[in-house]
Amino acid sequence: MPGWPSVGRAEDHELVEALRRADTDAPAKLYDCYGERLHDYAASFAQDLAADAVHDALVTAQGCVHRLKEPARMRAWLYALTRFQVRARMSHRTPVDGVPLPELDAQQDPELTDLVHETLGELSKNEREVLELSLRHGLTPAEVGAVLGLTSRQVASRLARARDHLENAAAAVLLARTGRAHCPDLSAMLDGCEGPLTPLLRRRLSGHIGGCEVCTEGRHRQVSAAKLLDLVPIAFPPISLRRRVIDTCVNPERDQTRTLITDRGDSFDRTGFPVAVESRSRRRRPRRLAPVLLAGACVLAATGAMVVINGRDVSTGTPLRSAPSPSAPAVSLDPDEESPTPDPSPEEDELTPDPTPTPTPSRTPSTRATPVERPSARHAAGPTPTRRRAVPGARLRTTCPKAIDGAAKIGLGARNAAVSWVATASQGLDVFPASGSIKAGGSVAIWVTIVDPNAAGRGRVAFTSNGGSASCSLSWDGDGPETADPTDEPTNSSEPTPSPSVTVSAENTETLEG
Known part of the structure; x- marks a missing residue:
């Protein structure tokens, strides 16, 4: 410069x-x-x-x-x-608002000088700084970015935008004087125009020059943004x-x-x-807001957890009640009326020695009137939440014999799911088979034999399975008649067959794990 x-x-x-x-x-x-x-x-x-x-x-x-x-x-x-x-x-x-415009030297070309003055005022603050530092003061894009706090790419894009705006505006004036013969469209736009260009016509010509190859080439030959800034x-x-x-x-x-x-x-x-001071304060502002946002998130999380745990509406405090299951029997309102006793399942009849069920006393509601809160419209509008019943696990059920005379049968059953079991006999007893599996709802019988029937003793048969563990304690007197060997295969039976009438002491223990 x-x-x-x-x-x-x-x-x-x-x-x-x-x-x-x-x-x-x-x-x-x-x-x-x-x-x-x-x-x-x-x-x-x-x-x-x-x-x-x-x-x-x-x-x-x-x-x-x-x-x-x-x-x-x-x-x-x-x-x-x-x-x-x-x-x-x-x-x-x-x-x-804006940046003060410099006083221009109007001796060379008053119309072009006024145009440069007006065009610089149309540029944004950063675009004008980029234009002056790059073209007037000779700084590279990296140096301009270091001065203004921008990247080199941002500087290049703003410089190109400001240069095109200034050169297109100046080209509208210069090509209107000398370039009508080269572009028919430009000549048609200037037809009948005499004297200085109006601001509206100059903007129309600038837009045409930016999209016309002929006028753009003429702009590059006759107009330079650096020379236009020399007018300042x-x-x-x-x-x-x-x-x-x-x-x-x-x-x-x-x-x-x-x-x-x-x-x-x-x-x-x-x-x-x-x-700059404003840059430092702008950087610190998000750090000051971070604790506030974190505290707000913690409060919202705690509120949601309390609603889920207590099952209460935050606005009304009404406890949420689940609707009764449609399959549940109705509860009688008469205190003297007994509720019907459910029939025992066939599976329990097969494995339980005493099939007679015990009557269950009926549930009677309290005679004291209890006020019932009417649910709010908010809960009545939506479906009533119901609890899903958990799926029961496999269970092993055993039926121990009342007496043993040389040999006896123990009944095993499976409830809810298939059961795989293993039997272990104490000293003096032998069990056959020692392991197996039972499908859901099925039952089998296994044989227990006394190793020495002539000698009195006590023994225990323990069962372990995926449906729990169980055991049967047995005792017998010696000098009993010999008992034929059991068959090779276990016999499926719903009821254990009683042994001959020899009085023995038997303990029947049963352990159920769900």
Whole structure:
């Protein structure tokens, strides 16, 4: 950009080293290289605040150069410090919509100058900053992103959008003068138009140029966004600014002022770039909300758990009742009436020695009147919840003999599900078969024989299965008649066959596990 001295990347490294060595001429070199550039950039925000912002930015750079991790980013770092200082001063002012537009030099082309002034005002704040830092100040997309806190991709997209908007607007004016013969559509749109373009017609022409290959090629030949920005005059700093910066940096009497300036701007990230106050507060805000959100989630979870455990409506406090099963018998309201006794199942008749059921007394409701709460409409509207009955497990049932004379039979039965069993006999007894399985609802009989029928004794047969365990205790007297050997195969029988009438002492134990 003509008007200020050009600085190469190699000079940036030398300048950083001079500042770190605290050379006496380092502040003067720093201002001579970047003073005018930074003042022009600060003036794009506020003309009256530019000089003070550049002064504090250069003093901060001289005192905090050790925070810059990469000397190659010296240029972007200085622009970021200037932006931080000018925005800090603008934060104390009443906010104004938009960015103040610069005064343009209208001597070259008044119509084009007014167009550039109007088009810059149509750009957003970030798009205008990206356009000026990239084209006017020569920063790379990575450097612009470091200054504005954007990624290189975001900078590239905003630069392309701002460049196209500015060049299309300028091309509408220039091609309206010289490009009618190349594009019939453009010529038709300008037919009958004399004098300066109206804003509405200029916008129509800009839209046409953006979609027309012929007009786009003409725009690239005749229009350049960088040259259009040359119409914006440079905001040169006052002559006294250089002396102020050098005096504050090297004069020992200004140590207190220098310390105040560096402390006010002492807010850097890991790479050494300044961090705005609003950015820090925006980052901390979600952390402050995290405990509140966590506490709210815990309260909701606790409330839901209490509703599930107590089974009560939160709003009315009415306990939830399950509807009675349709298959359940009705309860008599007459105290003198007995409820019918259910008939015993055939399975229990087969395995139980005494098939006579015991009558069950009827349940009589209390004669005291109990107020019944009417369920709320909220519960009446939905279906009444019912409890599902648990599926019963397999059960082993045994029928022990009342007496044993050489040999006897023990009945085994299975309820609810199939049962696999194993029999174990104590000393003096023998059992056949020693293991087997019974299908659900079935029964079998096994033989128990006395090893020495002539000698008296006591014994025990224990059964283990997936339906529980059971045992039969037997006793016998000696000198009894010999008993024929049992058959090889067990006999299925619903009732055990009584042995010959020899009086013995027998214990019948039964253990059921559901």
